[in-house]
Amino acid sequence: MKSKRSCFNKTIFFKNITLYWPLWGVYFLYLLNYLPFRLYLSYRSILDTTGELSQEEIFHVMDGSLNVGWNMIIVFLMAIVSGMVLYNYLFVAKSANMIHAFPVTRGELFGTNLISGLAFLMVPQVAAFLCAVLVCLSFHVTCVQYLGLWLLVMLGISFLAYSMVVFCVMMTGQMLALPFYVILMNFLYLLLRFLVYVVVVFIGYGFSGDWGQERAGWLSPMYYLMKRVYITKTYTTVGRESYCSGYVLHGGNIVLGYAVFAVVLLVIAYFCYQKRQLEQAGELLIFWGGKVLFRCGSGMVCGYFLSMLVIDILQSYGIVCGNAVFLILLLVFGWLFYLFAEMLLEKSFHVFGRTVLKRSGIFLAALLISFGAVYLGSYLIERKIPAMDEIRCVTVEQDGSVMLREEEDAEKIQEIVELHKEILKYRKEFHQPHTDWYHSFSVTYTKKDGSRMERYYELPECEHAKSILDRLYQMAIEPDSFLTGILGKGYEEPDYFTEGYFYDVFLNDIQEYAPEELDASMREVLLQAIIADAKDGVLQKYNIPYVEGDWAYPDGQYGNYLELEHIMDGDGGVTDYWEEPVSYYISDTTYAMTAYVTIYFGKDCSHILSALEETGLIESREDLLLETDYEKADIYSY
Amino acid sequence: MIQVNHVVKSFGDFCALNGVDMNVSKGNIYGLVGPNGAGKSTIIRHLTGVYRPDEGEILVGGEPVYENRRIKDQIAYIPDELFYFLQADTLEMMRYYKGLYSGFDEKMFYRMQEFFPNIDVRRNIRRLSKGMQKQVAFWLAISCRPQVLILDEPVDGLDPVMRRQIWSILVSEVEERQMTVLVSSHNLRELEDVCDHVGIMNHGKIVIERSLSELQGNISKIQAACPTGMPKLPKEFEVLHMSNTGRVYTLIVKGNPKEAAAAVMAGGEQINVVDILPLTLEEIFIYEMGGADYEVKEILF
Known part of the structure; x- marks a missing residue:
């Protein structure tokens, strides 16, 4: 007789392996194709063509076998299907009764099906990895440790995925609900975050799309893993040449953290199984708390979501909706979906009993309180402006372009803060539902602790708004502010710009822009010309034009423009991006960031025009075309 | 066990x-x-x-x-x-x-x-x-x-x-x-x-x-020919069911079958024929459930 504490039964395990072999078999075939076959065919092809395998080619081939994102999706799908088939006896009364009447404990059933599921996922991964190692060694490729990195990540993710599935199995008695719960568990946080954002933006004034860093992003495991866990190349530079010297895993500690989280989920799932009432087979949710959460959660989420959707549709037709309309829609949709959830749980359309109506009343009160809380919260948050001693930098942007950036001048920062306060003072006047023209800009405070606060304002056509915008514009066109804002704070340092282009028109058959590369001396001459024109106050209007009113090119603006590039300092992380007032680009392997600066100019920018002639980029000013001429010529840009 | x-x-x-x-x-x-x-x-x-x-x-x-x-x-x-x-x-x-x-x-x-x-x-x-x-x-x-x-x-x-x-x-x-x-x-x-x-x-x-x-010994079917109407039984015998076809009355009685038959005989001078018939389990079940408001009382008769 086996130990009483045994959590494994070899008969059940053997039955699982033999009965569901097509499942792990298909996964194994996929992995064989993904790892060893792919490596073999690629290395074979290179050898047949070139006769030898260079290190660059070895890594290039291996690149395709170290993907985490796509394989993670496959792992989650496999985990869901494995959970559905291995625990399917819990979803049908007759199988639940029969299996639990056998001389096995729930602990054994839980443990054996857990191990079976993990084996379905992990054994094919390990086997495919071993085959891949053999393939690599047969080609004298010895850097197989990177495949090992991939395997470790996959094993960790598989453990998390299957643990989540098992946890969801223990929450439901309905097999078809299982995938839904797993997806919900993975994306609930993002859904709620999005919903809160949409509602707060509608109710409050000044909220932008950016909520700062995602501190609780880990609550959406699949999304978080896809974003944070990857294997990238590392480069070694010898002289002026850089070459790939290996791979590095990013987010290994995240996988480890999730593995611990998975253990917690399994412990909870185990205790849930011990408490599970088998007669609840077939029910959507089997725990009382879960049912309450499902009813209220469905009501609230669907209520808020549909209310916002309807308001969005109405506003697209020019029908302006206020908070009162939103509240009415929220209560109606919320209640309807509360009842719908009740119908799903009870598997009946006849749910209009006294108890349900009483519960509905409590739910509607809770919905009302939630609306009040969101309203009050957004009101309090929208009035918040960082204290002067907390602010390191303020950036004002308009249509994605930097209008003003102050970092060192405390007086100017103070002035922007005062303007911000003034906007809040006229909140009632400015925050009217509108469908006509408005000015919009965003203010971003970067605090000394590295955190950020961003606000986005839409100002209607009125006296107070005009006064605020005029003052902002005056600050923005001041030469030093303008140059720092548009070029970045280090523009005066030598070799700050690493590359540059002059976009000339090239009226060939396909009528496209043709960039001409600028060498270092050209860049220097043009940079000085840009500074000179900015100090003359003639360059600003071409680069921050929209503040003056409706969209239009300033008179005399050329369609030709300059583009300068510089490399950002630091590790290329998110902080750098937010601190830099320029658009950014992440190169594919190193995550070093390149900032692009675009300079538009016009007829009165004499220094730039002279510099273009001096550097030979144009022979005369007649070579340039006005923006309006470009439009007439219908020239494509890229 | x-x-x-x-x-x-x-x-x-x-x-x-x-x-x-x-x-x-x-x-x-x-x-x-x-x-x-x-x-x-x-x-x-x-x-x-x-x-x-x-x-x-x-x-x-x-x-x-x-x-x-x-x-x-x-x-x-x-x-x-x-x-x-x-x-x-x-x-x-x-x-x-x-x-x-x-x-x-x-x-x-x-x-x-x-x-x-x-x-x-x-x-x-x-x-x-x-x-x-x-x-x-x-x-x-x-x-x-x-x-x-x-x-x-x-x-x-x-x-x-x-x-x-x-x-x-x-x-x-x-x-x-x-x-x-x-x-x-x-x-x-x-x-x-x-x-x-x-x-x-x-x-x-x-x-x-x-x-x-025990179950069969404690419940019995008694048939009696009684021209003067329904035979009477003392209170200690629980009558689960009674029906008649002409003068022949059929009683399902809880208690010792022989004692119940004797009591029927003693209940009237004109009762001349008394038979004690064994009950099947099915009949016992139906009469017991009949007593518990089960709605198949008249299935057998």
Whole structure:
């Protein structure tokens, strides 16, 4: 007789392996194709063509076998299907009764099906990895440790995925609900975050799309893993040449953290199984708390979501909706979906009993309180402006372009803060539902602790708004502010710009822009010309034009423009991006960031025009075309 | 062998078992009967360790059965709704049972194949007929050599020959090994032939639990020819049912049959013929349930 504490039964395990072999078999075939076959065919092809395998080619081939994102999706799908088939006896009364009447404990059933599921996922991964190692060694490729990195990540993710599935199995008695719960568990946080954002933006004034860093992003495991866990190349530079010297895993500690989280989920799932009432087979949710959460959660989420959707549709037709309309829609949709959830749980359309109506009343009160809380919260948050001693930098942007950036001048920062306060003072006047023209800009405070606060304002056509915008514009066109804002704070340092282009028109058959590369001396001459024109106050209007009113090119603006590039300092992380007032680009392997600066100019920018002639980029000013001429010529840009 | 002490079980607001007490001695064949919805399947699921009681205790061999692998190893169960794994054939299921039950007798399994000649052991069980699936369930269960065999509607769907075969194997196992059998069935005529004890369930309770002979000895059908009207009985005899065809009155009476007949005779001078007829289990069940507001009072007459 086996130990009483045994959590494994070899008969059940053997039955699982033999009965569901097509499942792990298909996964194994996929992995064989993904790892060893792919490596073999690629290395074979290179050898047949070139006769030898260079290190660059070895890594290039291996690149395709170290993907985490796509394989993670496959792992989650496999985990869901494995959970559905291995625990399917819990979803049908007759199988639940029969299996639990056998001389096995729930602990054994839980443990054996857990191990079976993990084996379905992990054994094919390990086997495919071993085959891949053999393939690599047969080609004298010895850097197989990177495949090992991939395997470790996959094993960790598989453990998390299957643990989540098992946890969801223990929450439901309905097999078809299982995938839904797993997806919900993975994306609930993002859904709620999005919903809160949409509602707060509608109710409050000044909220932008950016909520700062995602501190609780880990609550959406699949999304978080896809974003944070990857294997990238590392480069070694010898002289002026850089070459790939290996791979590095990013987010290994995240996988480890999730593995611990998975253990917690399994412990909870185990205790849930011990408490599970088998007669609840077939029910959507089997725990009382879960049912309450499902009813209220469905009501609230669907209520808020549909209310916002309807308001969005109405506003697209020019029908302006206020908070009162939103509240009415929220209560109606919320209640309807509360009842719908009740119908799903009870598997009946006849749910209009006294108890349900009483519960509905409590739910509607809770919905009302939630609306009040969101309203009050957004009101309090929208009035918040960082204290002067907390602010390191303020950036004002308009249509994605930097209008003003102050970092060192405390007086100017103070002035922007005062303007911000003034906007809040006229909140009632400015925050009217509108469908006509408005000015919009965003203010971003970067605090000394590295955190950020961003606000986005839409100002209607009125006296107070005009006064605020005029003052902002005056600050923005001041030469030093303008140059720092548009070029970045280090523009005066030598070799700050690493590359540059002059976009000339090239009226060939396909009528496209043709960039001409600028060498270092050209860049220097043009940079000085840009500074000179900015100090003359003639360059600003071409680069921050929209503040003056409706969209239009300033008179005399050329369609030709300059583009300068510089490399950002630091590790290329998110902080750098937010601190830099320029658009950014992440190169594919190193995550070093390149900032692009675009300079538009016009007829009165004499220094730039002279510099273009001096550097030979144009022979005369007649070579340039006005923006309006470009439009007439219908020239494509890229 | 099986002891159920005041077991209560509710499903939401519905009370399925309302204080069930039951006692099955070793080597007995215990028939559990009762109307639909009485709680028979629910108590069986408790006895097999599937459900956990809200209150009370269920002991098999003196030990609680719930989550007790050692005890469950001695219990074989044939449910009313059979379950087999997808694509499994009889041999695969046999290997599964063999792996789970320590007492599974593979030789006996093959010996018993002669009793089930129509079953192709390599054919997917789910493709066999309902009756054949039942035969496989019985075959596997008996091969486990259990101390306790629990059967929920065991012969439902079987042809008469196979029914007799199954009962015959079961009775011989009881005689040979002192196996305890608890069988729930609506086929009372068959239970009557094999059971030595009977428990009648109604509204989530065992209302009567006696040996069959005791049960039959305590209730009788008395026919009397009485030209002056309905014969009268003293109050100590409970009349469960009375009907008449002309002058012939039929009474179903609780109590000693001979004493009841004597009391009928003593009730009037003109009563000239009194017959005592034995009651079948089915009749006992119907009259007992009739007393408990069961709505089939007039089925037999």
